[in-house]
Amino acid sequence: METYTRWSFHFFALIEVGVLGLPLLGQGRLPHAVWLFLLVCGHALFAALVASRALDWTRGLRPQPLRLMWALGAVSALLAGTLLALVDRGVGGDDTATALGTLFVGLLGFGGGSITLGIRSRRRVLGLVLGFSTGTGLVLFALDDPVVAALAMALATLFAMGFFTFTSVFSVWLLNAVYELDAARETRARLAVAEERLRFGRDMHDVMGRNLAVIALKSELAVQLARRGRAEAVDQMIEVQRIAQESQREVRDVVRGYREADLGAELAGAHGVLTAAGIACEVSGESAAAGLPGEVQSALGWVVRETTTNVLRHGDAGLCVVGLRVAEGQVVLTVENNGASGATGSGGGSGLAGLRERLAAVEGTLEAGPVGDGVFRVVAEVPLTSVAHEVAS
Template sequence: MSGVTQEDFEWTPRRRRAATLLTCAWLGYLIPICVSVATEPPGAPMLVFAIVGLAAYVVFFVRLIHVGMQRPFRLAAPYALIGLIAVGVLLMVPIGSTWRYAFPYYLVAILPGQLPPRWWIPSQVTTLVATTVVAVGYGDRGVSLIGYVASVAAVALFTSMFFWLLRTMVLLRMARAEMARLAVSEERLRIARDLHDVLGQRLAAVALLSDLAGRLAGSDPERARQQSAEAGRLAREALEEVRATVSGFRDSSLTGELSTAQALLAAAGIGCVLSAPDAGSVPAPLADVAGWVVREGVTNVVRHSRAGTARITVRSADPVVVEVADDGHGDATSPYGNGLTGLRERVTALGGAVHTERVDGWYRLWAELPVTAPGGRVAAAAGAS
């Protein structure tokens, strides 16, 4: 990722000015160069060329620093970089060995901040090779040559590591910000999914009980009162669960869901066959998801199936199997809606699977929840950790 800008560094104008001044401190090494030119001046034409060249070099250098602070690691000022290199090479003519020794240090120090990271090693190696060739051409040999090239290589390594660490810190900050954004998005999805699951069944039950109470108001007032009271109880439960869902602390009780499912099916005039003799022995994390299977399955039966009978089965072996079947008009080939999609996400998170099929006139929705999670962990322990 080379598209790092000054905003990613979170620099205030004061910090940016301080970083620019600190980087421009490299220009302090021009002082001995200027002293050398003043004490041992070349001929008049070469002296003018040296002064103009040094001024142009400073302009190019400051330009690169300024642009590099705004668009680092992007080759944002290629002409300034080419001009800096060209002027630096030409200054070897009027100034001589003093500049020849200093210029490679400037070059290896400024390149990492101006080039994309994939170019750092090739550019630094090229600079070191050119430095060695020029030094040998000027007669450097033996220990002096090795020491000079080694010092330039050390500066190249130091500056490259500095810019690498700086860039890594910026990218880590960007990654943390992206993770925070994704966490917020995931939490929104969780809340949306939970609200759908909570309100879907509860509001369907309230609507059914309210309609039933209205129909019974004239013929059976006592039963109508009971249905109205039940609708009020479910509405209050839905309100409590919505509050708990937003806080992220709601669990779904399997036994409670089975009881609610029977009441809901009875209110809808659908017969219920319940087979869950050992539902209370299902491990807690699996019982929570199993409750969601019952809730989603029964909600779909009431709202969509136009069934006469529903069958709910819970088997607590390994894997735990929770099944909701009905003799209505469910289509096993239709795409999953929001409820079944959210249910599948919950089940697969525990290493299980959700299945649907239509066979012998019955539409079946069932989930398999392994007691032993992938990797040999017990699902109960995994969910509690």
């Protein structure tokens, strides 16, 4: 979007030269046509420079180009005044007066549009447009032009500057909106990852909080009983040992539930997390996950989890499609996203290498890479016959 905006305003310089400058060379009766053409070219280049610096300021890359903006305004007004003087003197006759009038309006339009790229206040933008338009009418009236002609030129200036100014203001607004949406999307993705971490933290707290409190109380009781020489202190410590062992088992269960992913839950979780991050997600084949062996669900669940995480962290996807199917004695999981920069392999052990190791445990394979048009595809295949044979043995 930023590249499109910048080149659009750079292209305006060519439009200014083509629409306003080249016709001057065809005016045979217009004196100094070549010099006027060169002035138009210089004005177009100056306006393009101001537009580029103003867009840099909009993106926070440079300070506001106030001096260049004032200089462009002064140059535009000076050139416009020169043209009015030529028209007032009747240089070239009535035919050239129309061309000079068009050039006058065009110069103010292109110049004012470039200047407003560097103005954030809408009131100042409106003041700039009305100021140039009103000044045009007053100058023409002071040169003893008819009131109707002065008013028509002022309205033409108002229309031209209003059009280019609206284009500039809308372009800046749209560019800022795109950047804000992109920042909001990244924030949503980080929040989704943080929410998953908090969920795991809450599970650990629920498991350990109560048991640690009981261990602390029973240990204190055992200390008091031991100081009194009571035999029950041994029983309390045995109970503490039992609770500690039970806590270890429960922690392993929590971690196992987190690491050995349930495929159905991971598919539903991927849809929820990606949707919350502003990425359209399509999931198919959830019903096929229920009948798969636990080892296959765990391995493929990790594929879903890792690819989803990498789409959130490393990609710029707008759509992610997840498909699960069972055919010809094997289960195939496909994950596609249109953010080709989100390569799943950028995570070391938890990236492609880690996923291949997990799939190798169930004799599965993994293929990943771009497939054209900015699409990145991950395909995991696991044969069900070998898994069934291992379970039976």
